[in-house]
Amino acid sequence: MPVKGQRLRFWAVPVLLLGWYLLLGARAAYLHLGDLAPRNRTEWTRRLPAARGFIRDRAGRPLAITQPGRRVFLDYSCLKPEHHVPEIASAVAELTGRDTDAVLLDFRSRRSKYMVQGISFDDRVLALVTNSARYSGVGLERVLRRQYPLGRCLSHVLGFVDRQQAGAAGIEQQYNRFLQGTDGFIDGTRDGVGREIRARRATTADPIDGAHVHLTLDQTLQLKAEQELAEGVAHAQAAGAQVIVQMVKTGEILVMAATPDFDPERYLEVPAVVWRNPNIGQVYDPGSTMKSVIVASALNEGLITPDSVFDVGHGSWHYGGHVLHDKVYGRVDVRTILKKSSNIGAAMIGLLLGNRRMECYLRGFGFGAPLGIDLPGEERGLLSPASRWAMVTPTRIAIGQGISVTALQMLNAYCTIANGGRLMRPYVVSKVVSPRGEKILENSPKVIGRPIRPAVAAQVREMLVSVTEEGTGRRAAIEGYTIAGKTGTAQQVVDGAYSQTDYWASFVGFVPAEDPVFGMIVIIDRPRGLRTGGAVSAPVFSRLALVVARYLELPVTVPADAEQETL
Amino acid sequence: MKRNRKKRVHASLMPTRWVSVLLLVVGFSIAYVLLDSTCGSLSERIRALEAEQEDIAFKLRREQNRWGLMTTTEQIDLALNRHGLNMLLPRGDQVVRLDAAPGGVYRPRDQFANR
Numbered sequence: 001m002p003v004k005g006q007r008l009r010f011w012a013v014p015v016l017l018l019g020w021y022l023l024l025g026a027r028a029a030y031l032h033l034g035d036l037a038p039r040n041r042t043e044w045t046r047r048l049p050a051a052r053g054f055i056r057d058r059a060g061r062p063l064a065i066t067q068p069g070r071r072v073f074l075d076y077s078c079l080k081p082e083h084h085v086p087e088i089a090s091a092v093a094e095l096t097g098r099d100t101d102a103v104l105l106d107f108r109s110r111r112s113k114y115m116v117q118g119i120s121f122d123d124r125v126l127a128l129v130t131n132s133a134r135y136s137g138v139g140l141e142r143v144l145r146r147q148y149p150l151g152r153c154l155s156h157v158l159g160f161v162d163r164q165q166a167g168a169a170g171i172e173q174q175y176n177r178f179l180q181g182t183d184g185f186i187d188g189t190r191d192g193v194g195r196e197i198r199a200r201r202a203t204t205a206d207p208i209d210g211a212h213v214h215l216t217l218d219q220t221l222q223l224k225a226e227q228e229l230a231e232g233v234a235h236a237q238a239a240g241a242q243v244i245v246q247m248v249k250t251g252e253i254l255v256m257a258a259t260p261d262f263d264p265e266r267y268l269e270v271p272a273v274v275w276r277n278p279n280i281g282q283v284y285d286p287g288s289t290m291k292s293v294i295v296a297s298a299l300n301e302g303l304i305t306p307d308s309v310f311d312v313g314h315g316s317w318h319y320g321g322h323v324l325h326d327k328v329y330g331r332v333d334v335r336t337i338l339k340k341s342s343n344i345g346a347a348m349i350g351l352l353l354g355n356r357r358m359e360c361y362l363r364g365f366g367f368g369a370p371l372g373i374d375l376p377g378e379e380r381g382l383l384s385p386a387s388r389w390a391m392v393t394p395t396r397i398a399i400g401q402g403i404s405v406t407a408l409q410m411l412n413a414y415c416t417i418a419n420g421g422r423l424m425r426p427y428v429v430s431k432v433v434s435p436r437g438e439k440i441l442e443n444s445p446k447v448i449g450r451p452i453r454p455a456v457a458a459q460v461r462e463m464l465v466s467v468t469e470e471g472t473g474r475r476a477a478i479e480g481y482t483i484a485g486k487t488g489t490a491q492q493v494v495d496g497a498y499s500q501t502d503y504w505a506s507f508v509g510f511v512p513a514e515d516p517v518f519g520m521i522v523i524i525d526r527p528r529g530l531r532t533g534g535a536v537s538a539p540v541f542s543r544l545a546l547v548v549a550r551y552l553e554l555p556v557t558v559p560a561d562a563e564q565e566t567l
Numbered sequence: 568m569k570r571n572r573k574k575r576v577h578a579s580l581m582p583t584r585w586v587s588v589l590l591l592v593v594g595f596s597i598a599y600v601l602l603d604s605t606c607g608s609l610s611e612r613i614r615a616l617e618a619e620q621e622d623i624a625f626k627l628r629r630e631q632n633r634w635g636l637m638t639t640t641e642q643i644d645l646a647l648n649r650h651g652l653n654m655l656l657p658r659g660d661q662v663v664r665l666d667a668a669p670g671g672v673y674r675p676r677d678q679f680a681n682r
Contacts, residue, residue, distance in 0.1 A: 018589075025596065032603075051628070062635045068625045142625055149636050198610030220640045480658055550656035 042190040050181030051144050053210030055158060055171055057219040058254075058430060064148050064158055064172070064264075066210075070125050071141040072096050074106055074115040079137030088135050091128060095120045107137065119145055146172075148264045154222055156277035157215070157256050157375065157428060160264035169267075169275050171213060171429070174376050178432045178440065181210035209435045216252035216430045221245065224547050225257045232540040233259055236505075236527035242279050242407050243523075243540070245548055248415045248516045250445040251424030253373075254548070255520075281377040283404035284504045284523065287490030287533070288472075290400035291346040293413055295338060296460045297361035298349050300452040306334050306459055312344040319347070320392030324399075338463045339471035341487065343399045350398025358394055359386040364451035365413040366423055367405050373426045374443070381405045400490055401498075411521040414508045416449075417464075418484070418516035421457040423449035465513045476507055476538035478546040480556035484516070485509020485541070487533035492526070502526045507537035511545050512557045520545055 055064035072092060079085070085107055086100075093100040096118030106115045128138040146161045159170020167176035184207035189200040229241045245255035258278045262270040276282065298304045311331050317324045328342035337345035350358060362368060368383030382404035396402040408426060416423045425446040432441040452460075464484035467473045472487040485508055492502040505527050510519040522537040522544070530536055636642065647654060 061639055062632070065632050065635070066628070067632055068628050142621070149639060150641065196614060198614040199606050223640050547656060550658060553659050553662055555659045 042192075042194075044188050044190045044196065046186040046188070046196075048184035048186065048205075048207045049144050050183050050207035051209040052146060052161070052165060052181060053179040053212045053435070055179070055213045055215065057222075058214065058216050059218065060214070061219050063150060063154055063215070063219065064146060066144050067121055067147045069119045069121045069143050069145050071119050071143045072117045072125060072128070073139050073141070074103070074117060075113045075137055075139050076107060076110045077113050078139070079107070083134065083136050085137075088128075088137060091135065092117055092138060095122055095125045095128070114139075119143060121145075121147075146265075150219070150223070152261045152263050153219075153226060154217065154257075155261045155264050156258050156275075156279070157217065158264055159376075160267045160275075170277070170375065171215070174374055175213050175429065175432065178211040179213060182208040184208070211432050211434045211440055213429055214431045214433065215428050216247075216254065217256065217428060218254050218551075221255050221548055221551060222257060225255045225544055226259070226261075228540050228544045229257055229259050232522070232524060232536070236524055236536045237529065238524045238536070239526040240278070241522070241524045241540070243520065243544065244279050244407055244411050245518055245520045245544075246411055246415055246426060248418045248510055248519050249424075251412075251415070251426045252430070252445075253426055253428045254518065256428065277375065277377060279407045280373060280375060281379055281406070283379055283381050283406055284506075284525075285401055285490035285492070286403070286405050286410050287400040287488035287504060287506065288341045288343075288346075289410055289414075289486045289488035289506055289508050289533075290403065291338060291341065291398065292417065292460060292464060292486050293362070293365055294346055294350050294353065294358070294398045295334060295463070296417060296452050296456055297358065298353050299334075299459055300361070300456045301353065301357060303352050304334055304349060306463060309333050310337065310345045310348050312337075312342055312348070317344045317347070319351075319395055320390065322392045324395060335463050335466060338486070339466045341467075341472050346398045347395035350394045353394070353398075355386040355389050355394055358397065359383070361451055362397070362403070364423075364449055365416060366409050366449065367403065367413070371408060371412055371426055372448070373408065374429050378408075379406050381409055400488060407521050407523055410506075410508055411519055414485075414510060414521070415516075415519040416451065417457050417460050418510040418519055419457070420454035421450050421452040422447050423451060461510075461513055461516070464509070468509065472532075472534040473507060473509070473538050475534055476509060476541045476545070478511070478542050478549065480558055481511050481545075481549050481554065482513040482557050483509050483511055483542075483545065484513035485538075487538060489532045489534075503531045505531055505533045505536040507533045507541045509541065509545075511549055512554060514557055517552060517554055518548060520548070 051066045054062050054066070056062055072095065074092070086104060089103040089107055090100050092098070093103045098117055103117060106117070125140065128135045129140055144165070146165060148155075148158060157170055159172040159174075160168055161172050162168045165180075167173035167179060172179065184205045185203070186196075186201060186205075187203040189197045189202075191197055225243050225245070229243055232238070233241045240259050242258040243255060244253065244257075246253050256277070256279050260270075260274055262274050267275060295304075299306075309331050310333075312326055312328055314329055315326050317326070324343055324347055326342055326344040328336070328340045328345065332340070332342060332345055334345075334349070336342070337349070353361070362383055367381055369380050370378045372378075393402055412423065412426055425448045427443045429441075429443055431439055431443065434440055461484050464486060465482055467487070468476050468483040468485055473483075473485050476483055476485055488504070488506040488508070490504045490506075491498040491500070492504060493499070494502055504523060504525060506521065506523040508519070508521040510516040520541060522541045524536045524540070527536045
């Protein structure tokens, strides 16, 4: 019979061993399955950035893209002692556009294990991490960055994004909620060396890329317009210039250019005032281009006809304690008032119209309020209520002084005349499309007013043709097409008084006159030497209008001699 | 008293029930560890494939951008200059347009159809 002590000794070892293993197992299970405090695991969330949507022109060509790049950073702790630091710094500097000495300074300062040097879009940057025989201490992160492949072209319309890739001006700002998309994320766990424990991933949300915005503008015409503006400014030694081309029947904007402009990728290198789109954000005195609007209004009221005659005297007219000068003399009809741009004639028509009706028609043509274009920063212009006008005010507004308008407002008014009296809402975005091709938003032509009757519009169109054929706008004429338009020359207000040296020189018109397809306005700011709209703006209009007419394949309305064709 | 009788030692081992339970627990534990190890290696593979997918998506986007930018006006102008082609826009009466067959030819100027 076994001794009692023998049984105890026999069972003690296995029981102790078993107990020990059970304890280890329980502890292992607890570590593996238990909900432990963060000190034992690393909770981790990784953001998956969404790609910002593209901005495209009306033909689908990209104007603003999202380009994948690599953020380059220095980590001194990973630097191998056998590697040559100046060589690494030089390579980093070359690929990020930084100064080599600055990179060296960062390496040697050892301030941080994450010193960002810049973003590179060059694939050679991969060698900094793959070529471990020569390089170390450098890390790369994938990033998405906004790029504008056309550089300064369309800068005022496109705008730019800030450092957080959010829209801060132009279309980027106005349509930011469509363009920005929704970032995704990964909720997971990392091990002790920072690698994700994939099996422990809690949540994955894929990023939703931004929608694409399609503009009504045409890249080819825009580039050509900017070239013409640059030449016009250089020729006139002017401070700046603007041009807009708009489709008459729909209100779509084909071209919107201005100079000085800027590079959207380097917007901080210019003063903030340059970011402003002068075509909608800057007001100017329209000068004689306002006469057409006043004449159209008076015709619509039945107060005058194209054959009505006015005696404009001998070049000066006293009214309301002020003198108005003119270069037209004697008895002239309304056609001649427009053709020769008679100040006194226009002032008399303005008086005939009366304050209340004049204000009503001006607002009916879209002046004094934003037109509602889908761009930020549109100015309303300056048009005070008729109740506050002085006695002389209607005579001055009739010749385009005492009222300030934007280039878009003036062009839109002329397009109204061209469009049978229908005032269209201007717009630059035709549609917004999701990355999968679904239409999210679509703009369509919209009539926002009818200030004059179609018959009156036709009468004014006919009168405006004579401006370019026999009047002040002869330099705006183009081969093969009839132009209807008006010149404008207005003094700028400097220190509260009209300047004798600073002028706005403008020309606004539409092509072809018989059945207008597009309207265009050209404004030159502070030309030197020749200062009138007919001398400075009309030639720019002529060159650009010919390009636009041919690009749109408009049928010629005036047969041209093929042997004499020049561009 | 009988001599040379074999002594039989009556020892009681662990009860069968307890052994069975123990073996079951050990078996499940080993199976769990093996499965967990397999999951771990699979998840590592998935992570590697995800990284590869990100890399491919990165390259795809770059390539799409590169192709998209080849048709900008500036690029076309550069190409024309490289080949010594000096082209002008034709007059409207110099353009001959063929009528499209039903469901046929692409008209690049359709974008202006509303004028």
